[in-house]
Amino acid sequence: MNMVRWFRRSTDQPASPGDGSAQQAPERTWRCLTVGLSLGLALVIWSALAWQPVIAPDLQLGRPSPRDIQADRTVTYVSEWRTEQERTRAESSADTVVYSRDMSIPIQQRAELKNLLQTISQIRDDPTLTKAQERERLTSLPNSTLIISPELASAIAGQTDESWALISTLSLELYDRALSENRYMLNEQKIAELRAFLLPYWASLQAETEAQAELIALFSGSFLKTNQFIDEAATQRRKQEVREAVRPVTVRILEGESIVRQGDVVTPDVLEKLEALGALRTKTQLDGTGGQGAAGVADRWASLAHMWRLLSTRHSKKPDHCCSFSA
Numbered sequence: 001m002n003m004v005r006w007f008r009r010s011t012d013q014p015a016s017p018g019d020g021s022a023q024q025a026p027e028r029t030w031r032c033l034t035v036g037l038s039l040g041l042a043l044v045i046w047s048a049l050a051w052q053p054v055i056a057p058d059l060q061l062g063r064p065s066p067r068d069i070q071a072d073r074t075v076t077y078v079s080e081w082r083t084e085q086e087r088t089r090a091e092s093s094a095d096t097v098v099y100s101r102d103m104s105i106p107i108q109q110r111a112e113l114k115n116l117l118q119t120i121s122q123i124r125d126d127p128t129l130t131k132a133q134e135r136e137r138l139t140s141l142p143n144s145t146l147i148i149s150p151e152l153a154s155a156i157a158g159q160t161d162e163s164w165a166l167i168s169t170l171s172l173e174l175y176d177r178a179l180s181e182n183r184y185m186l187n188e189q190k191i192a193e194l195r196a197f198l199l200p201y202w203a204s205l206q207a208e209t210e211a212q213a214e215l216i217a218l219f220s221g222s223f224l225k226t227n228q229f230i231d232e233a234a235t236q237r238r239k240q241e242v243r244e245a246v247r248p249v250t251v252r253i254l255e256g257e258s259i260v261r262q263g264d265v266v267t268p269d270v271l272e273k274l275e276a277l278g279a280l281r282t283k284t285q286l287d288g289t290g291g292q293g294a295a296g297v298a299d300r301w302a303s304l305a306h307m308w309r310l311l312s313t314r315h316s317k318k319p320d321h322c323c324s325f326s327a
Contacts (some may be wrong), residue, residue: 062145070257079249080272115220170220174217178198187228
């Protein structure tokens with residue numbers, strides 16, 4: 001606004017009586033040039049404010065760095081990238097998964113195992129059946145959990161009454177042991193381990209023969225069923241709680257510290273450090289600087305437009321074409 005007052009004082013001076021339009025033309029031309037220079041100066045100032053030197057404009061995420069870059073000053077900042085890494089690591093922990101169990105499943109499976117063993121005992125104890133008929137009846141039992149093949153039927157029919165009684169008792173006992181040692185929560189992985197290792201081992205310790213041990217492990221393992229499920233809603237709440245418990249990670253960069261070496265792959269951590277050092281032009285920085293520069297230029301344009309209106313009012317004749325500016 002100082003320039004406006006200066007123009008007012010200069011234009012308020014009375015003109016000489018003998019002055020004509022020809023004598024006022026140089027003055028108008030000079031004023032036009034002054035206005036043009038002022039506009040050019042304003043644009044130069046805005047360009048200087050909007051442009052900032054960039055230290056690392058050629059770095060690309062995931063590409064090798066073309067040169068070494070060191071910190072030119074000491075900076076402490078909160079790392080959003082490292083904080084997110086810690087939060088992701090925390091919520092991915094196995095402890096954040098919440099499980100629920102359905103106790104009706106193992107109870108139902110045990111009842112089916114017991115019924116199958118009792119049915120087999122009834123077929124074996126039927127005096128009206130021959131061995132061939134006994135095997136045929138065993139293979140036709142309608143049980144979807146354990147399909148009795150002709151080979152398995154022959155192995156069952158070949159057991160003595162005492163041997164079969166031991167097999168029936170130990171099959172139920174090992175089934176109960178498999179559940180109790182896993183706190184009555186079974187998933188596919190645990191069931192696979194029980195069938196492959198633990199049940200055959202436990203059966204071998206109590207069975208009298210290898211054939212008995214195989215039948216005991218088969219019956220007890222076949223009726224194990226998953227009853228452990230992920231509680232999705234509770235798991236999501238737990239993960240969110242764990243994420244929120246992670247405190248922001250603060251990083252301190254020392255002056256002279258190596259940020260990235262030539263040939264090293266540029267990571268998000270590297271770019272974040274350079275941004276904290278002001279070595280990268282980010283959108284936020286451009287918006288902030290450009291906003292300040294635009295505000296200054298807008299104020300300068302308003303001042304110049306006001307001066308031009310004064311000049312146009314003071315002179316009755318139209319200005320030269322060189323002075324045709326638009327406010």
